[in-house]
Amino acid sequence: MIRWLVALVAIALAVSGAVATLGQAGSGAQPWDEELSDNFVFVKVIPFALALGLALGIALGGPRRADASRRFAPATIAGHWLLALGFLLALPTGVWQYMGGILDVSLPLPLYLIYRVHYIGATLILFTLAWFLGYWWAGTDRSLLVPRGQWRRHLTGLAHELPPRLGRMIASRLGVDLRGERPTAGKFSFYETAFSFPTWTFVLALITVTGLAKAARYVYPVPGPLLYWASTLHVAAMVLILIKVLDHLRYTLARWSLVVAMTTGRASASLAPAPRVAPASAAGGDDE
Structure with a gap:
């Protein structure tokens, strides 16, 4: 119960932080272009994404009934696909940021949009990694880890x-x-x-x-x-x-x-x- 209360507080704080950050970025108070503005939005959102992922992971974790037929828990499945979505957004855009400059080729899109998609993907990745850390810390399943003294066997x-x-x-x-x-x-x-x-x-x-x-x-x-x-x-x-x-x-x-x-x-x-x-x-x- 306490874990879910912490998760609800984290959700409320994350939503409030996102609204405040996006509100500041869209207010026009700073004389920044879209790319620089997105940079600051990203760096402000990072703590909220990490805290929210960690809180949700801990809330969803914990001991579970043994089930030999189950390979992955629902939370692990959700985290896997969120991470895959993050990769799908962040990897191509991240590679293009470097390859576009090396090849001296431009896409028919503003550069800030490529950065924006990259930051969205990176935020998803950070959120999901924090989710997994909290989930595994609170849980008991260590099937993917090599037990101490068992490396030679593995x-x-x-x-x-x-x-x-x-x-x-x-x-x-x-x-x-x-x-x-x-x-x-x-x-x-x-x-x-x-x-x-x-x-x-x-x-x-x-x-x-x-x-x-x-x-x-x-x-x-x-x-x-x-x-x-x-x-x-x-x-x-x-x-x-x-x-x-x-x-x-x-x-x-x-x-x-x-x-x-x-x-x-x-x-x-x-x-x-x-x-x-x-x-x-x-x-x-x-x-x-």
């Missing part, structure tokens, strides 16, 4: 799930032994727990931190070198996210049950293709 399972040649190479580099019994995955595959989720966490943290550093320059004098590296790493993070999105589509579309699960919450193992098994000839250390 890396061994990952090597087994990869195409044989790649699996042998990864096993050799990581020092895992494929000659023993193949580990059994839980709710999520080893590819998801040992590779996909950790790399998603890294690239999302990178683009969030660098994006916040770039936005902070409108309210605080950010040193030039810090702003330079934040901008550079922000572009690198966008490239990594594009790669991750393509890999995510490759993995899920080949296993249609995962797409179904992100809509209904439940996946049928029979719909997924049989995983590839790497020959048990790669060695390099003992399995724990």
Whole structure:
């Protein structure tokens, strides 16, 4: 009950903050063009988006009844599609901001509209990431996290799930032994727990931190070198996210049950293709 009261307060504050911010921007009190005005609107909205996402995530989280047939909870499904919408808005516009200048090509649209769509997408992403942080903090499901002391087991399972040649190479580099019994995955595959989720966490943290550093320059004098590296790493993070999105589509579309699960919450193992098994000839250390 208290969590929902906090969420309602956060909603009220977010709505009030958005109304006040947009009212100031539309009042004409400042002699700014649309692009600069949008910059200030974005940086003012960020705290409200983060607070609202965190409060809603905590309100929706908490212990849930165990259900072996359910892969994703409704809140996770909603967050996934909100994040996808944020990417759909922010990634193309963010890439164009840089590629348009490099190629010296202009769209038949004002530049401020491209920035505006980018900021809307970025706000959705920040809101959703805060949502997930609050939701996972308040909940008890840690299925996507590798338990302490289990990294070798998950890396061994990952090597087994990869195409044989790649699996042998990864096993050799990581020092895992494929000659023993193949580990059994839980709710999520080893590819998801040992590779996909950790790399998603890294690239999302990178683009969030660098994006916040770039936005902070409108309210605080950010040193030039810090702003330079934040901008550079922000572009690198966008490239990594594009790669991750393509890999995510490759993995899920080949296993249609995962797409179904992100809509209904439940996946049928029979719909997924049989995983590839790497020959048990790669060695390099003992399995724990």
